[in-house]
Amino acid sequence: MAEKKKQSGGGIHFRRLIAYIVLIIISFLCLFWFYVLFINATRSNSELSAGFTAIPSSHLVENWVNLKNGTLPIIRGMFNSLIIAFLTATLATYFSTMTAYAIHAYDFKGKKFIFTFILMIMMIPTQVTVLGFLQLIDKMKLDNSAIPLIVPAIASPAVFFYMKQYMDATLPLSLVEAARIDGSGEFRTFNQIVTPLMKPAIAVQAIFSFVGSWNNYFTPALVLHDDTKKTLPILIAQLRNADWLKFDMGQVYMMIAFSIFPVIIVYLILSKHIVGGVTLGGVKG
């Protein structure tokens, strides 16, 4: 330690250099896949089967036209994906914050039990209950509808857990007390004081839920049957399943690129809230 302090001037430069090198390598590893996807989207099926290259080819427009004029309703699929993912993210974050707030700010009988209980729910893998889930939505006549994909997001234990942990670290109850003294109703306090303070956490979980829902294939594939209701991952699987007459990896890659595009935009918009330096320093004071 003492040695380090002595050479702290040179040490900083050295550490900065290391940091930059590591960051650049990591950035390369992160962005490389997008580059490969883009390259592959510009290549024809037979070029793709000939192996990998790093140079783009000339079939970008052709792949897009084939995909757009194909039989799969991709624009509709994007619309479906957007609605489902957006609603999922909204419901998951809002209601999880609310649930976390209930546990964090109030003291009531059975609170500990409910908290432990919710944590236990988190341990149930989706695959475990999926059979029962399908039987249930069939009985509720919700088969082939987006509702069973959206509404369950209200009970997202992992999002709740994060919100709870975040509140433990950053949300002082004195603030809530202050609001009460000012005569603010409990529901209003939650919506107008607590929620804004939770913005970074909400942005983080909104992104995660949005991306999770956007890329989810497992449940939607079991629930949605009409082409016009399907989400993008199912349509991609369908495209990859095409008969040999129409099988075209160029289109598959184009479709993957097409389906990643909106989620990148949503991410870039929300990421401002995360990386833009939202600090809660002021709140603490």
Place this chain on the structure above:
Amino acid sequence: MKKRLVSLLAMATMTATMFAACGSSDTASTETPATDGAATEATDSADDAAVELPEDTGKVLNIYGWNEEFKSRLTDHYAGYTEVDSTHGKIGDVDVVWNITPSTDNAYQNNLDEALLAQESAAADDKVDIFLVEADYALKYVDTDYAMALKDLGITDADLADQYKYTQDIVTDSNGNLKGSSWQACSAGFIYNREAAKEILGTDDPDEVQAAVADWSKYNETAAKVAEAGYKMCSVNDTYRVYSNNVSGKWVQDGKVVIDKNIEKWVDDSKELVDANAETTDDLWGDDWAKGKRPEGKIFGYFGPAWFFNFCLDADQDGTIANKGGWGYCVGPQSYYWGGTWICAATGTDNANLVKDIILTMTTDKAVLKDIAQKDADCVNSKTVLKELASDDSGNLDLLGGQNPYAQLAEGAEKVDLSNLSAYDQGCNEEFQKAMKNYFQGNATKDEALDMFKKAIVEKYPDVTAD
């Protein structure tokens, strides 16, 4: 290639609409050159049966499939079908609804299972009318009451006399009832690299190459020579279907999984060839497997049917063997088939007459079948049409160096014998190949790999036992 295909499809649609004006079913029945006796019998029994069929009451025709293949065939070749949008069409007053679920993760079968199990209680508009199956799992559906026997639809043996027998074996239930029909007869054989054949065998003539691979011992001898010359014969997964199509017993007998002698032979032959560097263990469709499409991939051949060389050898790509017309085709050590889609009528359909007409038109109407063969490059399920294609030059293919493969394809289709299918074939074949890969690659002994296979089968089919 792609553009050509698109314009071909467009043409096909136009021709189909033109035919529609003439009324294709009438023309077809007068054209049928069946023997007199059979023809009259056919008309008689068909008439009898037609009387029995209840009038169509359904306003919706639900068709279940896993991809768009049949939809595009119906759009192009069935007079009277008009497309509304990507999942809806119309035939007369009847709305056609396509329920297409990809087969990834078994989703198609899961979906179809639920629909069929709910068939009885389903509302009239939701009842399954037609569903499509592949050979590997056909019996799972065919050997139940959920699929209608064709004779109950008023389709007679005479109607189907021109089809290849193996295509009917696949969809015949345990009581001998035929319950499905296909427009394709995908007999397959050995597609070899002509340059390599000249170098190694001194000839690229299909008959002489056939002589070099006429049975498995000759095939293995040739493979040894191929390996000496620095080539590999193909992948063990290429030859698997050839062996597994020629078994002497079913996969599951009396609830117990049985490994057939010919399958065991595949294991032993393949292990020897892999160890001798004469065959690869590449998975089908992977990048490694696909490298043989180019001369520098140093692969002697592939096993495949007509659709394979038409669509999987990348003839439109510079530098491929197909592009230079460098492939040849012969029947190979044993006859087998690969691929195809079967049309089944669902019990409880309220459009029986329409379903019957679709099956008859799409799978027995020779004019339609010839049209499909020429426009869509399907190898069709009609002895007459294949004979016609074999006899003229229209069947010559550039990518085979001008060879007309239809004679071999027809010969192969005659010889395929699929009387030993079981409802467990899909799972058994898949799991067997996966498990044995461990043995071939040296990660397990043969017994360990076999145990792995048995374990996988019991997981997949809890009603089956292994040892």
Place this chain on the structure above:
Amino acid sequence: MCPILKIKGAFMAKKSKVVRYNKWGYIFLIPFLVVFIIFQLIPLASTIYNSFFENYRSGLTQIGPNFVGIENYKTIITNGDLPLYFKNTMIMWILGFVPQIVLSLLLGAWFTDPSLRLKCQTFFKTVIYMPNLIMASAFAMLFFTLFADSGPINSLLIQIGVFKEAFQFMSHAGSVRGLVATMNCLMWFGNTTILLMAGMMGIDPSLFEAAQVDGATANQIFYKITLPLLRPILVFVMITSLIGGLQMFDVPQILTNGTGDPMRTSMTLIMYLNKHLFSKNFGLAGALSVYMFVITGILSLIVYKFTNSEKN
């Protein structure tokens, strides 16, 4: 230890005043509980109920349900596969999680270290989460292409002389597990870093400044200030990652085409469970689910206790 958090203590003192508000605790819980009971508890209950029955489908024929007691539980124990798949799952999780958490903490520390003053932080912070935007299936497809026997990685390695002939990545237990771990790490380290950063940004910057004025080194700041204050979030990361790890499915499933080869050395618990879903084997799958539930519960409890006890 962390005075800011001790504000919570004030809460206890005001207990009596708070009572009349507490019914709101129940009200705020209603949406979660209602949805949870309908969409998760009922399916879960039927899962557990089913675990005591022989209940599967052979083709289109439904077998059962016939009550068999704990027969399904016995079957799973006696065939002895469960420990193997548990081991595989844990190995692949640890292989991926250790570099993931180290990387995330390192990046988090760098990003919050005021003395380092890294440029282009926004860019780096934005980029690290990007791999998660790609669907696991698409990601696995790309990995497959790159690590194929004749793929670019192999040709590169042969060219620089590491290997004489192509290395079959997909047929060696070590390399398959390594690839799965790499993919998981790459897909999730950004996620973890974001979680940690969100926590770090909640830390009062004046704390860092004060520490710096006192002459603390970057290491000291990290271990004495950042890490302790991050504990709640770290616990969250550990537990969710552990649970996510135990539920590991899509990456190895797609990469090995569902086989978990070679010789099932990369088969995870959920992949095994998925095998039973093929035949809609509610009975065995139900029993397996209960086992998994117990395993996850015990492990999470250990992690939770371990991380909480450190506090005192």
